[in-house]
Amino acid sequence: MSTTQNERLRELLEPLVTSQGLELEEIEVASVGRKRVLRVVVDSDEGADLDVIADVSRALSAKLDEPGGNAAMGEGEYELEVGTPGAERPLSEHRHYVRATDRLVKFTLTSENGDSELVARILKVDDDGLDLEVPGVKGRKATARRLDFTDIAKARVQVEFNRKNKNDENDDNDAQEEEA
Incomplete structure (x- = not known):
């Protein structure tokens, strides 16, 4: 039985x-030039901080350096890079969409008339699809929309510099109540 290096x-x-x-x-x-680079991308529902990434990197390095561990990489030198998917990660699995709840996402949709794009915030994820909030344009109110997974060709989280966290909203509500 033959298996790939990956x-x-x-x-x-x-x-x-x-x-x-x-x-x-x-x-x-x-x-990369004369060197080989092994890139390992890890993540969790809570995210991964630098200390955890460093621990994982040391553990992977030790395992690859064990006798027999290097067989998976073959002979020769290589560089190990361990990181997370990044801010604008593509969403491809159900768990990715769950992790992106409350985030703004750019969707490329499939349709019979060709691809179209939609930018919306994920409110809820279930087994069949997503409940979204489509931001209003030019002072209009946001609208709700349902999107099935079968309608999504690609999806990527968008970076938001002024994104409000739920805790920020609660702090604002607490401040307003104290003023009253």
């Missing part, structure tokens, strides 16, 4: 990543 690496590294409370999102082996 499959061998995933089989070797995934138990270590999950033991740290994270999920292994992606593995990529790339050539």
